[in-house]
């Protein structure tokens with residue numbers, strides 16, 4: 290069940306009651322950060338989508354279970370606070386399906402004051418698919434940011450990186466090792 294508007298005080302319980310309905314199995318959560326309490330045209334602000342494991346949280350031990358999330362990677366929290374002050378809107382996207390530990394982790398590190406949502410972009414127009422609209426994605430598995438349309442030269446570079454470049458092949462091997470023994474974190 291997808292819940293599109295929810296306060297952070299509602300997400301820690303198993304069920305969420307709203308308008309006479311009981312929701313179970315929360316798949317997506319929208320916080321209401323302090324930023325949104327101020328009148329601002331949100332469509333003018335850049336959107337940052339972020340991964341959790343290996344990006345914000347330490348994942349050097351690989352998958353440890355749904356209730357175990359690594360400590361924040363050094364400088365990550367300070368950087369997000371800095372970006373938020375510059376007007377970036379932030380959304381977290383994770384392959385973790387059990388979100389209560391994720392919410393507790395965000396609250397513990399005061400990131401619920403910065404992130405607007407988990408696994409949802411509530412400003413996606415209704416005709417959109419589930420792919421979130423964002424300006425920049427930060428993910429430990431993402432290919433480097435271009436900020437423009439890919440060119441044929443980019444695609445030739447991708448071909449070389451992923452098939453011939455030994456450093457890249459080693460990166461992929463490491464990523465695969467974590468993928469093969471993990472649960473759902475990535």
Ligand SMILES: [Mg+2]
Pocket residue numbers: 340341342343344428429430474475
């Ligand atoms: Mg990751």
